[in-house]
Amino acid sequence: MSLSFIHDLLGEVRRDRLAPAGAWSALEQIIGVDLPxxxxxxxxxYGEAMLFDHLYVPHPMSSPSLAEFIESENETLREVFEPDSDMPERVRESWNRMIPWAYHNWDGDTCVLLPPVEGDGWRVAVAFRQYHRFKVFDGDFSDFLRGILKLGEFPPGWPTGGPLWRETEDGPLVF
Known part of the structure; x- marks a missing residue:
């Protein structure tokens, strides 16, 4: 799916360079799946930045690294949640393969990518820690971004103010 709507909303790419050759494949080897x-x-x-002042999106070259972010968030999710019948089936099917990709600093929610399962492609889910539940969103990653950035369709409880995009307080990502 095209991300041209992102460029229309956020402007041209905010990073001078892509992740170094091999950074994505090294991460994918660690997590065991090719990312969308x-x-x-x-x-x-646009990674290593905040969306709407509250949604932190790490980059493969972030510190801590994206691999460390994924591992840490997965550990936290496993401490907070147990795969049970109250959890959406799509989350239970992907429980051991979920890939955290963003953290919401307002209330500790975590956005995860759910790898494809038979008959269904990549999905985005949000783990609402305060409410102890998950919500699976229709569509793929681009659809989720389009919903929050262009259509203003935010997950419940998320503040909607603040700039669409800003660098993290650690400054520009340099590699």
């Missing part, structure tokens, strides 16, 4: 191309394109151009 629209996710990688977005993170390469």
């Amino acid at each position: 191309s629209d996710y990688k394109e977005f993170v390469d151009g």
Whole structure:
């Protein structure tokens, strides 16, 4: 799916360089799955930043690294949640393969990518820690971004103010 709407909303790519050759493949080797191309394109151009002042999106070259972010968030999710019948089936099917890709600093929610399962492609889910539940969104990563950035369709409880995009307080990502 095209991310041209992202460029229309956020302007040209905000990073001078893409992740170094091999950074994505090294990460994919660690997590055991090839990540969706629209996710990688977005993170390469706009990652290591905050969306709406509250949604932190790490980059493969972030510190801590994206691999460390994924591992840490997965550990936290496993401490907070157990795969049970109250959880959406799509999350239970992907429980051991979920890939955290963003953290919401307002209330500790985590956005995860759910790898494809038979008959269904990549999905985005949000783990609402305060409400102890998950919500699976229709569509893929691009559809989720289009919903929040262009259509203003935010997950419940998320503040909607603040700039669409800003660098993290650590400054520009340099590699």
